[in-house]
Amino acid sequence: MRKSLRAAAFGAACVVAGAALYGAGAATAGQSTANSTHEPYNIGLLTKDIDTYYGTTVDGNGVYQASPDSPYAKDLAQIDADARRYIARAAHTARAHHQQPAVMFDIDDTLLLSLDYEKRNNYGYSSATWNDYVNRADRPAVFGSPELVQYAHSMGVTVFYNSGLTEAQRDAAVTNLKKVGADVNLDAGHMFLKDKANPPAYLEDCAVPGDWKCTTVQYKAGTRKHIEDDLGYKIIADFGDQYSDLDGGYSGRTYKLPNPTYFVG
Template identity: 30%
Template sequence: MNFAGTMLILMGLLLLSGTTKLIMAEESSQATVTAHCLSWRLNVEANNLRHWKVVPEECIEYVGTYMLNGDYERDLAAVIEQAVIYARQFSPGEDDGRDAWVLDVDETALSNLEYYKTRKFGGELFNQDAFNSWVFSGNSPALTATLELYQQLIKLGFRVFFITGRDESQREITQDNLISQGFTKWDGLILRSESDHGDSAVVFKSRKREELIKKGYRIWGNGGDQWSDVIGNSVGARVFKLPNPMYFIS
């Protein structure tokens, strides 16, 4: 082999080495971002990270992947499985009809993932008007795992109450949407009335649970995707926090 040929081979090897290093650097950088976003999501779910407005820009792709690749469904199913196991310890159908279970609506009974796909999975600031338009479309599908829990609760004889931050003006469409997705029976669908406006979710939902207890109901289970669903007063004997890294409601 002549000198020119040798130099071409050497140059090729150098270019290959440089490309390999660039690929490795990019992979390392992506792994760092993924690790950072995993820690961010963990802190969100543990309620260590609060009052955030949007998903960090560097984590939008991560959250989108989490929501769509099956991880979200698996995490949700794991929570619901524990709720079902717990619920089966009771025989409320043989009691006085006052054994209750509370469920949230959005991202608990019904999914708004199709809406949040258009909002960078929470990477854009919340737009109340746009979300209201989505709600009034009545197209929110059931979260399958929660529907299975609901069916078990009804079969066991629990009194199911939905407590949602949706406005009273959305009662009819919310009711129709729930029924169309298989949630056909409940003892209460509680929405925000005009007098509830201005209260935080924690204050509003605590007050509504307290009202149920004053009526003689025993809240054995309480499930929601926000910490504001499951903290405060009269939360119930046991709470089940469902995953949701797309938005935060205080």
């Protein structure tokens, strides 16, 4: 379930953005705050902190973009550097044990940045506006992520994708990923999307045709289990911007990419 910035993500967002939480007893000059209220972090200040973290700018087309020299970009660069070193080692180890190494990538805000959508919708969400945004297929890349896809592929590691996008959004996702340079294994056998009308048999514990009850963790971990147990791969690393992208096992080393704009439980 996706929750907007105006819901449960306040605390996590301000931690990621590097802001101090204005809790009980905190006050500015000339103000007082009751100690018992546990007042949340001010949303106006939080959105400013998020803009600072992303280095948010507006390009010539009026699109909100993250800055390549922002704290966000620097955090991603550290993750990318560590992941490259690890993939090289883990792929070698897997092959030494006669295993076929694979990596898993989420798509939204792991490969394709949705900052423009979040800003324009005041960090809210509706399925209709989100679907229109996705189908435009013009989101920019998350810094370094398409290059990491290509690096894993160059190391002989099989790339899979596991996304909360739907089957109806497949063509747009493929088009957008090609645009940003993540043009690796974009076929249906490697890109797993939600199909609530006809869920795969390996999710039968939580989904049957027309009755989808899978949580994000059940869906994503169940897909990873299928890739390992049924398809015969060894997932050495899993990349996502939400903890629910990574929890549930069958993931190897997990890499949580920063995203202070929404929460998926």
